[in-house]
Amino acid sequence: MSRRNLLAAALSAAVVTTTLAALPAAAAPADAPNLNDFVLNNTSGDLQSRVDKLDAQLPKLGVQNILDQANRQGSTGSACTSPALDTMKEPTLRKFCFNAGDTDTTEWMPQGVTTVADAQEDQQWGTKQALLVSWYNKDTSPAKGVRVSFLDPATSKYQHVLLVYPYINSNGNPSYEAVTTPQAGNGGSVHAGGIVWYGNYLYLVDTARGIRVFDMRSIFDLKSATNGDTADQNQVGRQNNVYYGFGYRYVMPQVAGWSNPEGVVDHPADYKCLAGGRQRYSYVSLDRSTNPDTLLTGEYCGDQGDPNLNGRVARWNLDGATGLPSPDGDGIWRAKSALRLPKPRVQGATATDGRWYLSSTGGGETGPGHFQAALPDKQTGAGVLTVDGPDREVAIGVEDLSYWPGKNEVWTVTEYPGKRVLYSVPR
Numbered sequence: 001m002s003r004r005n006l007l008a009a010a011l012s013a014a015v016v017t018t019t020l021a022a023l024p025a026a027a028a029p030a031d032a033p034n035l036n037d038f039v040l041n042n043t044s045g046d047l048q049s050r051v052d053k054l055d056a057q058l059p060k061l062g063v064q065n066i067l068d069q070a071n072r073q074g075s076t077g078s079a080c081t082s083p084a085l086d087t088m089k090e091p092t093l094r095k096f097c098f099n100a101g102d103t104d105t106t107e108w109m110p111q112g113v114t115t116v117a118d119a120q121e122d123q124q125w126g127t128k129q130a131l132l133v134s135w136y137n138k139d140t141s142p143a144k145g146v147r148v149s150f151l152d153p154a155t156s157k158y159q160h161v162l163l164v165y166p167y168i169n170s171n172g173n174p175s176y177e178a179v180t181t182p183q184a185g186n187g188g189s190v191h192a193g194g195i196v197w198y199g200n201y202l203y204l205v206d207t208a209r210g211i212r213v214f215d216m217r218s219i220f221d222l223k224s225a226t227n228g229d230t231a232d233q234n235q236v237g238r239q240n241n242v243y244y245g246f247g248y249r250y251v252m253p254q255v256a257g258w259s260n261p262e263g264v265v266d267h268p269a270d271y272k273c274l275a276g277g278r279q280r281y282s283y284v285s286l287d288r289s290t291n292p293d294t295l296l297t298g299e300y301c302g303d304q305g306d307p308n309l310n311g312r313v314a315r316w317n318l319d320g321a322t323g324l325p326s327p328d329g330d331g332i333w334r335a336k337s338a339l340r341l342p343k344p345r346v347q348g349a350t351a352t353d354g355r356w357y358l359s360s361t362g363g364g365e366t367g368p369g370h371f372q373a374a375l376p377d378k379q380t381g382a383g384v385l386t387v388d389g390p391d392r393e394v395a396i397g398v399e400d401l402s403y404w405p406g407k408n409e410v411w412t413v414t415e416y417p418g419k420r421v422l423y424s425v426p427r
Contacts, residue, residue: 030307030340032383034276038314038335040210040258042327050166051218051253053174058220058228058243064126066150066219066250070157074098079156082395084419087368089393093409095423096131096151098158103420108135108147110399110413110420112195112204117404118286119197128152133413133422134192134204134400135160137178144236144246145178146192146204151422161219162245163204164236166253175238176253178246181208182264194283194348194400196295199323202252205281205297208264213256213324223249258325258333273301275308282311283400285350286318292326293318294336296351303344303362313349313356313385314338339385342374348401348412356385357410357427359398365416369398371425394425403427 074080080097097103112134117123131151137144144162151158164176165183180187190212196203202214222228222245229235233247245251265278273280280299287294294315301311314335317326327333341349341358347369348359356374363369371392374385397414404411409424 030310030384031275033312033314033338033340035335035338037276037278038316038338039261040316040325040333041261042256042331042333043259044213044256047166047253047257048255050168050174051215051255053168054166054176054220054253055218057174057225058222059224060217061219061221061224061250063130063150063216063219064128066159066161067128067130067152067155067157070150070152070155070159071249072099072102072158072160074151074156074158076153076156080421082414082419082421084395084397084414084416084421085423087363087393087396089368090371090425093407093424093426094153095421096153096156097421098149102149104417106417107138107140109138109415110135110149110422111191111193111415112283112400113402113411113413113422114195114197114202114286115402115404115411116197117406118288118402119199121288123404123406129154131411131422132195132197132202134195136192137189142236143178143180143187143189145180145189147248148195148202148252159250160248161250161252162236162248163214164245164251164253169238173238173241175243176251177237179204179212179254181206191282193281193300194285194297196284196286196402198286198293198295198318199320201255201323203284203295205284207281208267210257210259210281211284211295211297212254213258214252215255216252218255219250219252221250256324271300271302272304273299273309273311279312279314283348285348285400285402287315287351287403288405289352289354290315293320295325296349297335298341298346298349300347301341301344307342308340310341310344311346312338312340339376339383342385342387343372347399350401350403350410352403352405352427355388357401357403359394359401359412361398363396365396365419367396368393369395369412369414371398371410373427392425395421395423
């Protein structure tokens, strides 16, 4: 080879070497999560006893009766329109709009969704096929915690129920306070990122703590109570022998709790996640295709450019006979499997027949949400999910997911003020 050709070859090699050096290193494949990170202790204590004492003080009303007398008028079908749907490239199977006050409020933010199909295998609650949506209270003092909307798509009516935490006051009387983190003191509202209605129970995720449980058979009616007040929107609990609920007619107290062994966990700020450690309990759903039925929990994580930091989902066994968790023999509730997510910014996840469905965001208050299927990766192992199918552009600000078997519907709710709608798409 001539001297000129040798020089050219050397220069070419140098360019290639420099170019390769400038390229970012390929991200290492994701590892399966450590199941030891997914453990919840029963911290229910005497919560049920406190609720029993409230039962002696206040009248109750069942879910069907609450829906029959629901005081707010929403809309469905063609009467339900929302700018949140402007980015939709998927057909909506059904949709439900809140009234103007709830659509526009900045005081309450909708997050979680569940349906009667989660609650009952026959998908009926009496004569009703209800939908439920959780909201967290934002930027008020005191923090008002969490409320749940009970919606009847047959009438387009709905009713809010305030979730509360029961305690015994200094006079030995049963009372309750807003659902916050930390629970005592000046904590902020629990984010209420996901809910599941299963049998008689409502499961609510508490991001840094674990899972709270409420009983549909213990919804107290302050309007019908001789010692209740529904006019005062600033007080909650028992005050001078009168029960308040921030102006809401119905309150539903927590009856059980399942918490991290460390209690409230201090996760990294700015939605950054770690590869290991306790999961963020950002959202929750139900899978009825497994035996036994399983509760699915997952975490929202910002984009950190690392497949090990996209977040994780986990499965927890439920007892179909009681509607309660199914812990191990030592009383500890342990996840039976866990998977790493294939993408960041996942706001909700559900699964059926081994196939997962993910909702994710990234476009802020104007860009579309995303809906995508995923499967366990057979090459890297069952501990990792990989996307399976197109990235489907859906509504702005999508949140939690819930699958309705038989109707082939996946439900979600959008969160932004002025752009709020509850809707379903085919899976």
